[in-house]
Amino acid sequence: MKSLRFISLMLLALLTLGAAVPVQKPKEAKIVLSTQLDRTAIWVGDTFHYTVKAVHDPAIEIVVDNFKKDNVNLAPFVVRDMAVRQGSFGANKNVTEIDFLLTTYESGQAELKIPSFPLYYFARAAAARTSTESAAESVAVPMTKIGLRSTLTADTLRPRDNRDIWQVTRQRWLIPLVLGSAGLIWLALQLGRRLWASTHKEKPMIRRLSRRARQRMMRDFLHQAQTIGTDSPAEQQRYYAEVSQFLRGYLSDSLEIDAASLTAEEIDTVLREHGQNGLSLSAPVKNILERCEQVLYSPQGLELAQRWRGEVQGELGKFADLARH
Numbered sequence: 001m002k003s004l005r006f007i008s009l010m011l012l013a014l015l016t017l018g019a020a021v022p023v024q025k026p027k028e029a030k031i032v033l034s035t036q037l038d039r040t041a042i043w044v045g046d047t048f049h050y051t052v053k054a055v056h057d058p059a060i061e062i063v064v065d066n067f068k069k070d071n072v073n074l075a076p077f078v079v080r081d082m083a084v085r086q087g088s089f090g091a092n093k094n095v096t097e098i099d100f101l102l103t104t105y106e107s108g109q110a111e112l113k114i115p116s117f118p119l120y121y122f123a124r125a126a127a128a129r130t131s132t133e134s135a136a137e138s139v140a141v142p143m144t145k146i147g148l149r150s151t152l153t154a155d156t157l158r159p160r161d162n163r164d165i166w167q168v169t170r171q172r173w174l175i176p177l178v179l180g181s182a183g184l185i186w187l188a189l190q191l192g193r194r195l196w197a198s199t200h201k202e203k204p205m206i207r208r209l210s211r212r213a214r215q216r217m218m219r220d221f222l223h224q225a226q227t228i229g230t231d232s233p234a235e236q237q238r239y240y241a242e243v244s245q246f247l248r249g250y251l252s253d254s255l256e257i258d259a260a261s262l263t264a265e266e267i268d269t270v271l272r273e274h275g276q277n278g279l280s281l282s283a284p285v286k287n288i289l290e291r292c293e294q295v296l297y298s299p300q301g302l303e304l305a306q307r308w309r310g311e312v313q314g315e316l317g318k319f320a321d322l323a324r325h
Helices: 002-020 170-199 211-226 233-255 264-272 275-297 301-323
Strands: 031-037 047-056 060-062 078-088 094-103 111-114 117-123 137-141 144-148
Touching (some): 047 117, 211 233, 211 301, 233 264, 275 301
Antiparallel strands (some): 031 047, 078 094
16 A cells, blocks of 8 residues: 555656756757759769758858859869859748759769868848847758769679670681672673763764755755845845755765854855865855845844845856756
């Protein structure tokens, strides 16, 4: 009975002490730090973004003046550029982000570590934020790892030692040699056939008119030319045009010269080179063609057409007489 009473008294005393001691709540952190990489692994010389994010109370002021590209040492990484952004984070929090653009030239390792560095801040009192400030405090940014890729193979990887050397047998080089030689022979035959065809191509034979056929053609044209009228300028133009065309065509068929593309002077030179027959034809041909060209292409053509009509017809008859021989 006494022991039961003693236990009851002890329990009552413990409950009294527990009610008297206040319960301590865990202290809330002032700054919550986190880091982020935009790449999980890099090649040597690559650039990447490394971001440090600090979420803190409005009473906390992060010191960002010392974050300059030349002041931050993150060896073995080189700081290419950096940017600081600050703003609100929710209803009663602020956020500070520090973005580093880093690169490295280290090699021979599987991963590298971005070293830890202190982040300084001031904690201002709520009642006197404008008058007094507490001493600067710091919090350590945690170390971050990043993988490092390398183009260098390890010593154990020897591709040439692990592969058999390809044996070149006679069949493997003989078949391509035969096929290549056959192709070259076929190309040579095709080239020879084309060369032979180009050198032995049959040229079209120019069939010259007989003397009787030329005389008949000349007689028919003289009769046709006399039927062309002399009253209108159009008929005069037609007469001289047909005389020039007939004369050039007659010389091309009978003497095998390209009279259609030659001037009167050039035709006269060619006729003189054709011997006695061509020499006798050169004078009337030159006179006829020169008069036809002046009538057809000179400003005084219409005036000369009427004046020279009889002379051209006489020269054309003289040409017809000489062409019979």
